[in-house]
Amino acid sequence: MKFTEEHEWLLADGDIVTVGITTYAAEQLGDVVFVELPEVGTEVTKDDECVVIESVKAASDILAPLDGEIVEVNETLPDNPSLVNEDAMGEAWFFKIKVSDMSPMDDYMDEAAYNEFIE
Amino acid sequence: MTELETTPLNGLHRALGARMVGFAGYDMPVQFAGIMAEHAATRDRAGLFDVSHMGQVLLDGAGWTDVALAFEALVPMDVVGLGDGRQRYGLLTSDDGGIRDDLMFARMGESLFVVVNAACKADDIAYMRASLPDHVTLTEITDRALIALQGPAAEAALAPLCPAVTDMRFMDVIAADLSLGMGREEVPVWISRSGYTGEDGFEISVSASASEAVARKLLENDDVSPVGLGARDSLRLEAGLCLYGHDIGLDTTPVEAGLTWAIQKVRRAGGQREGGFPGAETILGQFADGAARKRVGLKPEGRAPMREGVELFETAEGGAPVGTITSGGFGPTVGGPVAMGYVPAALAAPGTQLFGELRGKRQPVTVAALPFVPANFKR
Incomplete structure (x- = not known):
């Protein structure tokens, strides 16, 4: 698993990367009350705004960590946004992206580096 | 960046694991267990809020009518007619009919007790000092905390410390002594039955030195949860209550803001003490013609x-x-x-x-x- 400085986690399986936010990020956001997901089939470029998350406190975005195509989204989240607080690193993944060039993955942090980053 | 001020309950917030933020120049708890949980706790049982950042002010003069008439020159409310031990919502209006601040004022004997917003308090106090006649004295109270206890279980939580609260109605104010038990000295307080959540509840003005003991005593009750500014905002929003600087301000009038209920008949056109407050022409004009x-x-x-x-x-x-x-x-x-x-x-x-x-x-x-x-x- 890899981590971005925007507190996303990335899990690669072949050329498909699953994207979510870290438990730390979910704690910082507070109670999540709204999630808007991209449409399946959307072509995204790194740093495109893909997901809108609103907590009781504030709105924030998830940026595309890589270039690719959104191939699946977690349909349960819009109806059950609090899942992000309950299981950020598991059940509450946001989208899966089909990536042509995986090399940018190498630039992202591993778990040890991320844990140091949030210290 | 200027250093944030702290309230007398700052140590308690930190001990309770609050997430702190800067708000109106104060280091304040934004949440403890989480905004949703704190919000629900207040609606279902009782929430304890530190609102010590708000300004507490006493006005005194040659008796109640003297003080009340002086204050009526600044607010479009019926102050003179306020009964002893009663509280009202008020507005400091500006010359063009805008709102300088919203506040709560109460009659305590011959004195007027005013609670103003934290972000406005320095301006409010300077403005009041400059505007009030010389024979009315303004005392800023800086050695007292303000604790709000809000929710359906608030009365049951406060009554063991102060049985008199069970006789209070909405917007009553009393001076009383809280008994913390265990042979501890009684704590003199001012209590109003009001708040900013839409729930029944109280605001307790207590000396800074005794405030943490009072808060801890109330928190011993399983029905009482500490609540931060996050849930305070969601509670007041659901209750339709204005947040100064957002829903009301210098660019909104009381009529536009739907606060005409706060302007008693005696200050409106045809009333015994009609007008005579800043912005009266604009505000009474909007009463007649609509905003x-x-x-x-x-x-x-x-x-x-x-x-x-x-x-x-x-x-x-x-x-x-x-x-x-x-x-x-x-x-x-x-x-x-x-x-x-x-x-x-x-x-x-x-x-x-x-x-x-x-x-x-x-x-x-x-x-x-x-x-x-x-x-x-x-x-």
């Missing part, structure tokens, strides 16, 4: 919150904005987004369909009656 725009409740469709600054439109496409949201967010008790904002008077009727522009897309939002959650006061 061009009004503050309304707004219920966005779907789950996406519409927050402060979202522009409102009459149609799904095209046209210029007709209004703006002044506060909005997720209402935990409502279970969906709620907001307030200003719209033209012709579009202010509950049920009117409007559109709020969210991330470039216009989403339906309906004008709704306030409050979103019915008030639960002990009348």
